[in-house]
Amino acid sequence: MLRGLDIRDMLIIDRLELMFQPGLNVLTGETGAGKSILLDSLGFVLGWRGRAELVRSGAAQGEVTAWFDLGPDHPAHRVLEEAGLPGGEELILRRINTAEGRKTAWINDRRASGEVLREVSETLVELHGQHDDRGLLNPRGHMAVLDEFAGHGAKQASVRAAWRALRAAEAAYAAAVAEQAALAEEEEFLRHAAAEIGKLAPEAGEEVVLDTKRRMMQAADRVREDIANAQTALGAQGAEGPMLDALRWLDGAAEATEGALDGPLEALGRAMDALAEAEAGVGSVLDALSFDASDLEATEERLFALRALARKHEVLPDELAALGAEYDAKLQALDGGVGATAALEKALVDARAAYRAAAEGLTASRRKAAGKLDKAMGRELAPLKMERAVFTTEIAEATAGPEGVDAVSFTVATNPGAPSGPLAKIASGGELSRFLLALKVCLSGTGTSRCMIFDEIDRGVGGATADAVGRRLAELADGGQVLVVTHSPQVAALGQHHWRVEKQVKKGMTLSTVVPLAEAERVDELARMLSGDTVTDEARAAARALLS
Template sequence: MLLRLGIRDVVLIDRLDLDFGSGLSVLTGETGAGKSILLDALGLALGARADSGLVRAGATQAVVTAAFEIPDTHPAWALLAENGLEREDELILRRTLSADGRSRATVNDQAISVGLLRQLGALLVEIQGQFDGHALMDSGTHRGILDAYGDLTSLVTASRATWREWAGVREAKRVAAEQLARVKAQEEYLRHVVGELDKLDPQEGEESELSATRARLQSREKLLGTLNNALSALAEEDGAEAKVASATRLLSRAGSDAGDLDPILASLDRASSELADATETLARLLRDDGYSEGQLERLEDRLFALRAAARKHQVTGDELPALYQRLKEELAAVDNGEAGLKKLEASEAETRKAYLAAAEALSSARKASVLKLDAAVMAELPPLKLDRARFTTQVAKLPDNNWGPDGIDDVAFLIATNPGSNPGPLGKIASGGELSRFLLALKVVLAGVAPVPTLVFDEVDSGIGGATAAAVGERLARLGKDLQLLVITHSPQVAALGDAHLNVVKSTAEAGVSTTVLQLTTDQRREEIARMLSGSSITDEARAAASKLISRIA
């Protein structure tokens, strides 16, 4: 609820600090005293449109601060958390309006946008004037209000759960249908490409491996050529082995008695043996290498085929296997897509049926709740001088494309102010005074499910008096047992019912005209109600009548 309201330099208000309690607080004062300024100031703190004309003449800025105490479960805390704002014991909204029309907003001294301030304000206070917009006049809120009144939370939850399931299957079917249509349009191309790649059968990492092996083979081939040349130099007819053997034969024939040639022949023998070992080793290396003729050529043919296919499909060689797999999957989607789509269609039909069952159960419960709601509101109308009026809640089935998580119903609160006339929307049928009383009747009936803890009524008793004014006051007092109410009134019957009485006073001094608000004592309250009964000249009779009103209500 609203705890405090601080106003600085707003129109005729210089400095004003007000404390509020629970229940019904009435605000009275002579016409033109400035009661509407209080509403304008409160509206500013709640995110209403800023008008530089609200800044008091001569001041550079107006500041309004509203402090609230709300329970832990109030949705305002969740809204703060969603916007990354810290939570404190109280919720303090502040709006600063400069004379040039610029404004700033904070919550608990943390800067926020005016849009967020307006969202918070809508969760905390509802201001209802004769011609103001009002949540109950917005048909978009009526379905939620009816559900809260009928305590249909479990049915709404079931409707939302089945809707989400149905929506998920619908989306899966849409994606599958789009994919199937896309791949079917390319089916001939896919079959051709997959056929080519089937023959090639690219393997993961194959291109890199072939490229590395090719480099090794190219190097090995050069080495093998060198080994072959060396072997030829050793073992061919005119090679080193043959020449050493020839030299040995020549020297052996020559002979020498002195033995001068023996060392030479021994050296040649050793050389022949070493050459034989070298030749055998070279031959063994060539024999055991494992290299086959044409191996490099075959490897290069495979490598170049992979690279050509990769260039054709604008991927790297190592990406070709993934492309091949994806194209095979897309082709499989053509073959299997129809069956998959049929399964999804069957699932969609089942989830739609489940949703409709939940939504129709919710719709039936809504229609049952309508009977109780309409009867309760109708019972409130005669004492409010609306006995010729008729209130009805319309529950109509929405077109299929407008169904949603909250069901298949459109809910609207309708009224007819005269017998025989067709019911219509609240704001279009009722006059200002009638509308205020209709909304009061609704608020009384819906008090137990109201999400907003503080209501402000601006002259809900306008144009009525006597028993009707007393009936309005009695309902306001009853509403004040569940909610915090601030009521601006000209009715002594309503004022006498207040748990607290605030008097708005305008005074003139050398510094100019100013407005202030006084918290009235019991005696002051009796005097103010006497003024409301008799006018500017307060008589003893008026005081006695005021005392009687207060005592009767007490």
Template sequence: MLSALSIRDIVLIDRLDLALARGLCALTGETGAGKSILLDALGLAIGARADAGLVGQGAEQGSVTAVFDLAADHPARTILRDNDLDAEGDIILRRVQAKDGRTRAFINDQPVSVGLLRQVGDELVEIHGQHDERGLLDVSGHRAVLDAFGGLEAKAAEVRKLWTTAAEARLAFAEHEASLAKARAEQDYLRHVVGELDELAPEPGEETSLAEERTLMMHSEKIAADLGEAQDALSGDGGLEARLNQALRRLSRAADQAAGRLDAGIAALERTLVEAADAREEIERAMRALEFDPARLERVETRLFALRAAGRKHNVAVDNLAALADRLREQLTEIEGGEAKLARLSQEADAARAAYMKAAETLSAARQKIAAKLDQEVARELKPLKLDKATFKTEVAVLKPGDAGPDGLDRVSFLISTNPGAPLGPLIKIASGGELSRFVLALKVALASRGSAPTLIFDEVDAGVGGAVAEAVGLRLAELARTAQILVVTHSPQVAARAQHHLRISKGGEAKSKTAKVATRVDVLDRQDRREEIARMLAGSTVTDEARAAADRLIESHP
């Protein structure tokens, strides 16, 4: 419930701090005293449209703070948690309106968007007045109201879940279908490219090895000449081997007379001859390997150029051609298997749609049934509210399957006819101001046991009625106050007498602000002051003893 309201510099209210209680609270005062200002201020705090004109004269900004005492499981706390805001203790909504039109919003002293403030505010307060187009007058919310009345929220939630599942299945099918269509268009090209690459059969590292072989063959003639000269130096006439052999023979002949002193030299020459022989064999082997083969060079160059041309064509490195072939081959396999996947996704989408339609049709049938019950309960409330000639109907229009949505197959709207034989039409368009408020009151009474915002505000719900009808209005407001906090702006003494709490709104006196000449005041009335105010409402400007006595009777009849 709304436990406290603080207003600073809003129109004629320069400073106001109110403590509010549960039950039915009447707000009374003469016309023009500022009752609407109080409601506008509260509306600002719960996210209503901002207006620089709300800032009081001489002030740079105005502000409104509303404090709510809520149950631990109230939906508003869930919204706060979902937005990483403190959800413990009292919920404090605050709005600052600057004179230049700028506005700031806060929840529990944390800055928030006005949209979030409004979302939370909608869970906390419902304002029903002659010009209110939200709440029960907003046709977009009628379906949810009917579901709440019939206890159909769980079924509606299941329908929304199935709708999401069906939508995701349709999207998956559509995306795969588009992907498959694109793949089919490229299928012939992919087969051609894979065929070319398979025929080429590239291998990783092949380019490097071919390039090295080509370079070697292109220089083989010069290398062979150098090897020939090296071979002549080793084994030709007068070459190294011949000279070493000659030196070895001479040392060997002299060895017998040298008493071992030539043995080391002889051994070294023998090792050198072995190494020289090895070197000669390696040179000969290299010469055989480097024999120039023009046909082999042509084959190497043809292969190398073919690989490089394929790399340029497909814009990949030559070493990645084999990986490209594997990837394109996988795409072809996916295309071939894509038809089976498409068929599976189609079946899943059809099954999800069928499950949604079944649940939506069940929900629609339940809505049709509960709509008749709601009509009956509202009809019972209309007669005592002097609307006995009026007709209320909950229209559940079943949409075409193609127009179905997350909330099911139904478009729900509350229609009325104020006179017999007159066509039914929307609440907001058919009813007059006073009738509209009483229709809303009848609906709220019918819906009272199904829950609503913890604080309900009725602005002149008794407009244009008196006597027994005003008494009936007060009775129903008191009934609503058993399950919610009710604030009613009223000119009816019968309604005010039903209230457990009474606030009198007046204009005049000396304002606390130096710049304001007139201010709106709000006084919490005790029993004596309440008696005087109800007497004023009965008698007008001049309060008589008869009016006071009548006020006593009204108050005593509604303890």
């Protein structure tokens, strides 16, 4: 519910604060007094597109603040949560427009984009008038109206979920088919390359091992003789023999020296151990250098084969094993792809069937609801002096989508025997207003949480018709909130709260203001609306009769 509106330096308003109430709120005033400026200012703070120049002449900036009470289940809470904005029982919107045209918005004292502001405002306020392109004149909105009337929330959610599942199944199947086609195009290459790599069976790190072995075998002939000579020099025919002799001689003389040779004997023992270790190591190297000439040939053959295959596939030799595994995996996917694609195709068929069932169920419910809406509209149009008009909800087949497979449109025939057609082409401005009002009354039981604003929706009607319009507006306001800008005294008299918009000239400047009216003041305002500039006693009596 809209609780208040604070306007500063907008058009011909310098400072204005309004406090609105539940029920039917009425704004009246002479033509040009500034009623449309109020709606322009409200539309500005709600993020709607409107006039380009809004800042009052001479002011640096204009500012509008609106605050709303939100129930615990109000849809605005979801929008605020998704946008990461603070919520609560009270929602405060503030928007500034500088003289240079820069606009800045806040929601609950947090900066907000125009997109988020408009998304929030769509949950807060509905604005309707004779040229309402957000409602009846826009065929794209007719389906939403019918679904709201029928309470199709759960069915719509089911269709949307089925549509998302269908699109996902289509994408998965298309991707699998495309992958199979791509694999099929390179099947011959894959099979040849996988077989070639598999036959060679490369291992990671194998090239380094083979290259080292090859270089060692190539150098073996050159160094083998030197290593063999070194082994001889270390053995019994070389250093080992004299060292053993020295050890034997010293050991025999040790007792006579009373320990003086203990140190040399220990050192000689350590030298003998080191000599044995060196001789064993040299022997191992010599054994390693012993190879058959065919070993070198086989090593070189495999090393060159690895390198040639790596160059062919433009990878490093160490990457051949992984490449082979990749080719094998693709072949497995190709060989097993028929089964996988068949499973995805079945899932797609099932998803189509599920969507079709959900969409057909929604279509059937829409057709049933369309008949109920047409009858309800017929009942509401009669008191609005349009008892001869025929309102029809037409449902045609449309391209499948998240909202189903239906195209919904409202058509009317305003006179017996006249052809029916789209509302925008058949109904006049006044007739369109009454169609809209009747439709809103039909939707009044659907639990809308938005404040509804009607801008001169009663233009072109008077007398009993205007009274019927007012009573339906009052019915819409029961348990909610409706704001009406009106020139009709019959409508104004039914308001629970009444404001008069006035234009004044102060210090040579024209300013607009809004005055709340007490009971006596309401009598004078209704009398003015009935009689014009000169308010007569008869007009006051008629005004009192309307109020009673």
